[in-house]
Amino acid sequence: MKLISLGAGEEVGRSAFVLEEGHKNVLLDYGLKIHSNTMKNEEDTFPIPFANFNIKPNLTLISHSHLDHIGYLPSLFKKGDMQWYATPPTVDIGEVLWNDTMKLAKMQNKRIPFTNSLVEKAKMHWHPIVYNQEVYNQGIKFSFHDAGHILGSSSIRMDFGNKKVIYSGDYKGSETALHAPLKHPGESDIVITEGTYWEKDHQPRKEAEMMLMDHIHETLDNGGNVLIPAFAIGRTQEMITIIKKYDKNIPVYVDGMGKQITKIYDKYPNYLKDFESFASAVDQCKLVEGSRARKKASNQGNVIVSTAGMLEGGPALQYINQMPPNSKIILTGFQVEGSNGRYLLDDGKIKNEMGTGFLNVDIEVEYIDFSAHAGKSELIDFVKRTNAQKVVVVHSDHAKEFAQNLKDEEGMDAVSIKSGEMMEI
Ligand SMILES: [Zn+2]
Numbered sequence: 242m243k244l245i246s247l248g249a250g251e252e253v254g255r256s257a258f259v260l261e262e263g264h265k266n267v268l269l270d271y272g273l274k275i276h277s278n279t280m281k282n283e284e285d286t287f288p289i290p291f292a293n294f295n296i297k298p299n300l301t302l303i304s305h306s307h308l309d310h311i312g313y314l315p316s317l318f319k320k321g322d323m324q325w326y327a328t329p330p331t332v333d334i335g336e337v338l339w340n341d342t343m344k345l346a347k348m349q350n351k352r353i354p355f356t357n358s359l360v361e362k363a364k365m366h367w368h369p370i371v372y373n374q375e376v377y378n379q380g381i382k383f384s385f386h387d388a389g390h391i392l393g394s395s396s397i398r399m400d401f402g403n404k405k406v407i408y409s410g411d412y413k414g415s416e417t418a419l420h421a422p423l424k425h426p427g428e429s430d431i432v433i434t435e436g437t438y439w440e441k442d443h444q445p446r447k448e449a450e451m452m453l454m455d456h457i458h459e460t461l462d463n464g465g466n467v468l469i470p471a472f473a474i475g476r477t478q479e480m481i482t483i484i485k486k487y488d489k490n491i492p493v494y495v496d497g498m499g500k501q502i503t504k505i506y507d508k509y510p511n512y513l514k515d516f517e518s519f520a521s522a523v524d525q526c527k528l529v530e531g532s533r534a535r536k537k538a539s540n541q542g543n544v545i546v547s548t549a550g551m552l553e554g555g556p557a558l559q560y561i562n563q564m565p566p567n568s569k570i571i572l573t574g575f576q577v578e579g580s581n582g583r584y585l586l587d588d589g590k591i592k593n594e595m596g597t598g599f600l601n602v603d604i605e606v607e608y609i610d611f612s613a614h615a616g617k618s619e620l621i622d623f624v625k626r627t628n629a630q631k632v633v634v635v636h637s638d639h640a641k642e643f644a645q646n647l648k649d650e651e652g653m654d655a656v657s658i659k660s661g662e663m664m665e666i
């Protein structure tokens with residue numbers, strides 16, 4: 242069997258893999274790589290073309306709705322049809338991202354990677370799948386399993402030829418306020434696993450939650466505001482659930498794309514661990530619409546949860562300019578090199594609007610690790626439980642090192658694959 246990486250080999254972003262044996266093939270994920278909210282480098286924004294490998298997949302399985310896994314999917318329908326499977330929340334969230342991508346490309350005068358009509362066509366060819374449902378298509382048997390990463394996220398298990406293959410997607414092995422730990426997809430011959438954070442374990446969630454609440458209480462007691470720039474998918478919803486779980490009296494405002502995604506989360510009770518507590522948190526939050534409401538939300542004593550998580554665009558940036566003294570900014574996710582969030586953490590500054598220089602930010606900044614990915618021991622545990630003879634590490638800037646580590650420390654037959662590479666597995 243051949244594995245081809247069209248992206249997310251020894252990198253994070255533009256996940257796209259093809260498994261091929263004889264006449265059978267399947268495309269796993271089809272995402273974009275967006276650098277700090279801009280499509281800077283056309284070269285590695287999109288997956289490597291199928292033509293380079295002379296392949297034409299006609300079945301696609303999408304693990305989850307992050308841009309780097311679903312972002313380029315509509316482009317597959319330029320030349321005809323393609324059957325594709327994903328969970329219902331993945332498609333709802335995916336559509337929001339596709340529309341945002343078209344808008345962003347237009348604003349930045351970039352080539353728009355697909356059109357509205359391709360989005361419509363993609364939706365028409367979608368086959369819904371729910372967790373643990375077994376489907377046969379194109380001679381391949383497959384099922385999706387809750388990956389505990391975001392709403393509707395899945396690890397995919399396939400019977401392909403005479404081999405069992407697991408494609409992990411992105412996953413989390415421990416509990417969060419929204420999701421139970423992943424439901425492991427079982428044993429396989431081959432496992433293709435993400436390895437984003439293989440170097441260390443993340444801070445335990447309970448500890449992170451306590452830290453968050455301590456910072457919020459302390460800041461509000463001192464007469465300031467708390468701004469939590471948060472990713473629209475997952476983190477925004479987790480933050481409001483945590484805050485309302487510990488303290489119902491704290492006024493919480495939600496702004497940015499996170500509002501739209503929150504409404505989608507609210508549609509899917511079965512995909513959350515404790516829908517009641519999430520739904521009641523949403524009821525107690527105020528969704529901010531318009532600049533007047535934004536001003537009101539900036540009053541003392543409030544917590545504002547706003548997109549974007551790395552402070553690249555979105556209303557989060559506007560709030561920074563109008564925060565009262567003694568306020569605090571709490572970053573809760575990974576801040577990529579070159580992003581405003583990274584500049585803020587390291588040097589207390591952000592890029593000016595034109596991107597020609599920097600502005601100093603005179604507000605205290607904290608970072609708390611709320612990662613939605615598995616840390617080292619969860620990754621190793623996932624791989625071990627598959628009992629696979631062959632491990633392929635993908636979706637990591639340090640995939641090579643992680644594969645080496647699995648070889649040296651765990652005695653596994655582990656490899657990494659570069660984007661643009663094909664290997665026999
Ligand atoms: Zn993801």
Ligand SMILES: [Zn+2]
Pocket residue numbers: 254256307309310411636
């Ligand atoms: Zn990812």
